[in-house]
Amino acid sequence: MKTTVKQVLFYLLLLGIWQLIVSLRIWPTYMLPSPYMVFESMYHGFADRTFVTGLAISIRRIILGYGLSVVFGVSLGFLIATSDFLESTLGKLLLGLQSLPSICWLPLAVLWFGLSEGAILFVVIMGSLLAIAINTEIGVRLVPQILLQAGRNLGAGGWGLFVHVLLPASMPHLIAGLKQGWAFAWRSLISGEMLFVSLGLGHLLMVGRDLNDMSQVVAVMILIMTLGVLVDRILFRTLDRRIRRKWGLVRV
């Protein structure tokens, strides 16, 4: 409860400073909109449903793109972890590719898929799949050999060993990977959407720029941040905390 109070006070203070700077008229309002103007933009955006549509489109894309990343990333991670050969070849390649900002894939994506859903999905997947695969692989590798031996000794083999020992034992890293993958996916989506008429949140940001409507830009930024944080808090924080409590990784 106390931290909530602190946070509310902090954001009120932030708003106050923002309003103060605007009131000092150092910059014109078309460069730095006031909190109220942003609120108005937000209201209008929802009232005329452009924000609603933008949100819906972006959310649909992220579910699809992130979902595919999770499925392929986790599978790829487990696959790489099964062999030293794959680890020293494909695994190293993935590490290298991860240093590329995902938006670097856009030119290729546009060439291959055209200015389409496919191109955006491709960028999202390239952004998050690698992080998920790499973390899964690390998680599997860090599973103590002795747990697998114990599992085998108690009669688990093949699929049973995978489902009942390897998968749960690598869960802490796997969830860290999913969390990191989510952050990358969300960023990649927004940057991808900014590059053409895609109707998502990223596109709304560019519309604001084209109309020189900074209050819309800030309103959309707040929306993007809120959604990103909400998913992180609600989904990953809960998962992470549950795992940590189970494993005794934090004091409760």
Place this chain on the structure above:
Amino acid sequence: MPKTTDTPWLRESKLLLENVSRSYRTPEGTMVALERINLNVKEGEFLCLVGPSGCGKSSLLNIMAGLDQPTSGEIWSNGRRQDGPVQDHILIFQDLALFPWLTVLENAEFGLRMKGVAAAERRERARAFLRLVHLSKFENSYTHELSGGMRQRVALARAMVMEPDVLLMDEPFAALDAQTRDLLHEELERLWQETNSTIVFVTHNVREAVRLGDRVMLLTFRPGRVKKAFFVELPRPRHMEDPELALVSRDLLGHLREEIDRSVREEYHDEDNG
């Protein structure tokens, strides 16, 4: 009735090792961990293996558990040649290897679950063994919430619930304080007698071996060989502080001394070279 009244070494052979050797390839060359081990574990016997660290005790247990294959030699269990995976030789690891994502009850149920025993039945059987090791109150705890002695008992329950043909234990009580260890000795002795199990117990503590075993085998330091075997004919239940037990241990320790000295010398020697 306590088992000491009959003679365990006249019973059927449970697990027979013939000339079992195991060597590993290391960067420095071939390291022979076990050399021509011959031993015969009898039905219902409590056999203790004692040796200095580096005598290949863990290798030997892994081989008996079917988790590792000998480089040469043969293993017979219940008169049948053992090659490939083994179902009912359950090993309690030195580090226990409890599953941290499962509760105490789920850990105890694990083996039965893998066997495909129905949920209700395996729960009931796991609970029965948790009762035997006095952990009923903690069945919903996670293992990190338990003390060392309690974790040890979870491992014991998880293994015993399988009603293993042979229970293999790798220095299970090494990390415990003396009081907890004494208590677990009593529980283990009682469980062994109640369930008529066959136990192979590895330790570096001679006194512990004499406290628990029907028979104690001394292994040599690198390569591991059987140096000598002793029958312990003290009545049960025994206690660590029994004067007769101290006498037998002292006698055994004399035989082991040489091996310990050699292991210490070689370790120092290794350091000098490194």
